[in-house]
Amino acid sequence: MSSGRTETLTINMGPQHPxxxxxxxxxxxxxxxxxxxxxxVIGYLHTGFExxxxxxxxxxxxxxPARIEYLATFIEETAYCLAVEKLLGAAPxxxxxxxxxxxxxxxxxxxxxxxxxTSAIDLNVTSVFIYCFDDRERILDLFEAVSGQRMMHGYxxxxxxxxxxxxxxxxxVRRIIEALPARVDEYEALLTDNxxxxxxxxxxxxxxxxDALRYGCTGPTLRGSxxxxxxxxxxxxxxxxQYEFDVPLGKNGDAFDRYKIRMEEIRQSIxxxxxxxxxxxxxxxxxxxxxxALPPRHELVRSMEAVIHQFKLVSEGIRPPVGDVYAAxxxxxxxxxxxxxxxGSNRPLRVRVRSASFNNLQALPVMVRGGYIADVVVAIASIxxxxxxxxx
Amino acid sequence: MSAVGDLVARAQQHTGVALDVTxxxxxxxxxxxxxxxxxxxxxxxxxxxxxxxxxxxxxxxRHPHEPRFEVVxxxxxxxxxxxxxxxxxxxxxxxxxxxxxxxxxxxxWLEREVFDFFGIRFDGHPNLTRILMPDDWEGYPLRRDVxxxxxxxxxxxxxPKVPSTIIPKSPPRS
Numbered sequence: 001m002s003s004g005r006t007e008t009l010t011i012n013m014g015p016q017h018p019x020x021x022x023x024x025x026x027x028x029x030x031x032x033x034x035x036x037x038x039x040x041v042i043g044y045l046h047t048g049f050e051x052x053x054x055x056x057x058x059x060x061x062x063x064x065p066a067r068i069e070y071l072a073t074f075i076e077e078t079a080y081c082l083a084v085e086k087l088l089g090a091a092p093x094x095x096x097x098x099x100x101x102x103x104x105x106x107x108x109x110x111x112x113x114x115x116x117x118t119s120a121i122d123l124n125v126t127s128v129f130i131y132c133f134d135d136r137e138r139i140l141d142l143f144e145a146v147s148g149q150r151m152m153h154g155y156x157x158x159x160x161x162x163x164x165x166x167x168x169x170x171x172x173v174r175r176i177i178e179a180l181p182a183r184v185d186e187y188e189a190l191l192t193d194n195x196x197x198x199x200x201x202x203x204x205x206x207x208x209x210x211d212a213l214r215y216g217c218t219g220p221t222l223r224g225s226x227x228x229x230x231x232x233x234x235x236x237x238x239x240x241x242q243y244e245f246d247v248p249l250g251k252n253g254d255a256f257d258r259y260k261i262r263m264e265e266i267r268q269s270i271x272x273x274x275x276x277x278x279x280x281x282x283x284x285x286x287x288x289x290x291x292x293a294l295p296p297r298h299e300l301v302r303s304m305e306a307v308i309h310q311f312k313l314v315s316e317g318i319r320p321p322v323g324d325v326y327a328a329x330x331x332x333x334x335x336x337x338x339x340x341x342x343x344g345s346n347r348p349l350r351v352r353v354r355s356a357s358f359n360n361l362q363a364l365p366v367m368v369r370g371g372y373i374a375d376v377v378v379a380i381a382s383i384x385x386x387x388x389x390x391x392x
Numbered sequence: 393m394s395a396v397g398d399l400v401a402r403a404q405q406h407t408g409v410a411l412d413v414t415x416x417x418x419x420x421x422x423x424x425x426x427x428x429x430x431x432x433x434x435x436x437x438x439x440x441x442x443x444x445x446x447x448x449x450x451x452x453x454r455h456p457h458e459p460r461f462e463v464v465x466x467x468x469x470x471x472x473x474x475x476x477x478x479x480x481x482x483x484x485x486x487x488x489x490x491x492x493x494x495x496x497x498x499x500x501w502l503e504r505e506v507f508d509f510f511g512i513r514f515d516g517h518p519n520l521t522r523i524l525m526p527d528d529w530e531g532y533p534l535r536r537d538v539x540x541x542x543x544x545x546x547x548x549x550x551x552p553k554v555p556s557t558i559i560p561k562s563p564p565r566s
Contacts, residue, residue: 042523042524043522043523043524043525043526046524046525048533048540050509050534051533051534051540052540054536054540055540055542055555055556056555056556056559057559060555060558060559086417087417089417213443213445213470214496214497214498215496215497215498216445216446216447216496216498216502227470228470229470234470234473235473235475315559316559316562317559317562319562319564319565321565322564323416323417324416324421324477325416325417325419326419326448326466326475326477328447335447337447337448337466339448339450339464339466341452343564344564344565345561345562345563345564345565346559346561346562347561349452349454350450350452350453352448352450352452352464354447354448354450354466358501358505359498359501359502362497362498362500362501391524392524
């Protein structure tokens with residue numbers, strides 16, 4: 001009898017694939033159905049944000065962050081504006097800070113709803129997808145009322161906000177967060193005790209804490225493995241130190257733990273929003289420093305200095321001091337940071353986007369080796385990547 | 393922050409490398425000679441208050457200023473809530489620096505990205521190939537002597553300015 005020869009099967013998954021959550025290509029080496037290795041190939045959504053941001057002023061660059069991580073738009077915009085404010089040494093007024101916190105937490109909830117819907121539909125639970133997107137529509141309607149746009153707002157500005165909050169803002173936010181906990185309970189009832197969901201996610205896509213740290217993972221991917229690191233607690237920004245909230249942790253580092261963490265994070269976001277709603281005070285919505293923010297229109301008819309400031313800001317833009325800063329926020333995926341290097345001119349020398357998804361995706365091969373090919377889908381879903389964030 | 397100061401002092405002691413420490417807006421940046429960067433990173437990692445996580449690894453191009461490139465490492469200690477930036481300067485022609493993949497596997501893709509965009513080679517990297525640009529791309533896009541390709545949108549009777557020319561670059565503030 002002749003000796004057999006074994007070969008492994010190399011199969012390509014993506015970039016156009018319904019379960020890769022974007023244009024992600026994974027080259028899988030299989031032995032039957034067991035994955036021996038997975039090599040993610042990225043770059044299909046690379047648009048050169050970092051280079052574009054070097055060719056525009058700090059104010060013109062405000063349009064880009066929302067397009068980088070398009071599912072958590074307010075969080076991304078705030079990350080960029082916090083970095084520029086840190087560079088300038090400017091701080092937004094209290095009303096703007098509280099508004100930013102509320103909008104950021106609503107963004108987090110919206111992003112987690114997308115994650116839940118798409119992860120569920122990957123595992124053929126189609127009803128959860130539609131319900132989650134319906135809830136997200138309420139949040140996007142609020143975003144449209146606040147900024148004029150559902151997704152690419154440009155509302156968070158350097159030094160504060162673009163304009164004041166609408167009059168019914170508080171009432172609308174309360175309506176949303178009053179309806180949400182019952183819906184989240186429904187989703188948990190559908191999934192958490194669901195035998196199929198448990199079997200597909202428990203013990204799948206395991207990531208040991210040491211691996212998670214060494215691969216630079218952050219967010220629920222890291223916290224699922226039991227490491228407690230949340231940028232809102234470790235390096236508080238934008239007023240988060242005033243709010244009481246818990247950071248859920250997992251134990252086993254599997255997909256089920258990450259699911260539980262994100263569901264709990266939705267509830268904690270609701271908790272933060274409830275506290276923040278009580279703290280909105282009337283006042284200015286952007287910083288008063290005329291070298292950072294445009295003067296209000298009514299001042300232009302009275303003051304020559306205001307006219308000059310307006311002219312300089314519009315024709316040239318702000319010129320921060322020479323130096324470099326890094327400002328990070330907790331995005332739904334992990335630590336999202338902006339490293340901005342200024343050479344003193346009106347354009348940044350370098351804008352580096354520290355992307356949470358890019359680092360988390362590096363750990364994908366570790367999670368899927370030795371598992372089945374069907375679990376690759378669960379692993380990709382549980383990391384919650386946004387390809388715009390991975391590729392920029 | 394004394395926690396950062398401690399880390400820096402210990403690393404300086406341990407490696408014997410002269411570290412240039414600067415602070416700006418509450419952040420500490422340590423400039424290291426490029427040949428000793430792995431020693432210094434390893435010393436930070438091994439110091440009490442660590443181990444440190446490699447949060448980010450990136451580069452910048454200060455063309456036409458020499459030394460042209462700077463490789464920037466951002467390290468974070470989660471338990472102590474401490475951040476530290478390490479910077480190494482490299483010359484413009486054939487920039488090479490040691491790879492940090494031995495210390496942190498996270499550096500793998502991050503260094504590939506720096507190579508892809510700046511052409512800085514990392515000695516000891518297991519697979520230094522392009523990651524975001526197409527595999528057959530020529531050139532290093534994020535270098536400052538490579539211009540941004542901007543095509544004007546051609547409407548019927550009107551070609552607006554390309555965005556980077558709307559507000560020209562101003563000289564640095566004196």
